[in-house]
Amino acid sequence: MTTFNKIMMALAVSVLSMSAQAQVTVSDAWVRATVAQQKATGAFMQIKSAKDARLLEVRSPVAGIAEVHKMEMVDNVMKMRAVDGMDLPAGKVVELKPGAYHVMLMDLKGQLKDGDVVPITLVVEGKDKKREIIEIKATAKPLNQAAQH
Known part of the structure; x- marks a missing residue:
């Protein structure tokens, strides 16, 4: 096996092992657009983990503060x-949906308009x-x- 082939094989193995470690998937992520001067909004999504895990932290460059919130009747x-x-x-x-668990983005750095794409980072920890x-x-x-979503 040539050096080039060995390098390509090592790369393929590392890519496969990285994708095998991906335990959490997120779908249907959206945020509620805001009006001018509005300083907070919610982000919503569906999260599925292959193994028991816990969402520990959220952050986004569009907000000074990002937190997981829960709404409930008390x-x-x-x-x-x-x-x-x-x-x-x-x-x-x-x-994560309106009226339940959701991500709260606060101290927004600007208006979020219809169609804007908002980057959000989730930090998840497994039992290990x-x-x-x-x-x-x-x-x-x-x-x-x-x-309507």
Whole structure:
């Protein structure tokens, strides 16, 4: 085997091992578009993990603060609060959606207009304490279209 073939084989093996480590997939990512001067919005998506894991952190360059939030009814009042993470049970789709768990983007650095692509980073940790960084692109949708999603 030539040196070139050995290098190509090593590259192929490393690419395959990297894709084999990808335990978490994200689909249908979107954010609610904003109006001028609005400083916060929500991001929504579906997350599926092959193994039990936990979403530990979110961040985005469009926001000064990004957090996982949970909305729930408490004493007949809908309340929203930041949570320190969110469990991702193996093989189950976890939906982040309006009125439930979602990503809150606060201290926005500018208006998010319909069609804008918003980069979001998710940090997920498995039971083995290994962390996975997932980079996603969420499309901004206007309020009326987002409600139909």
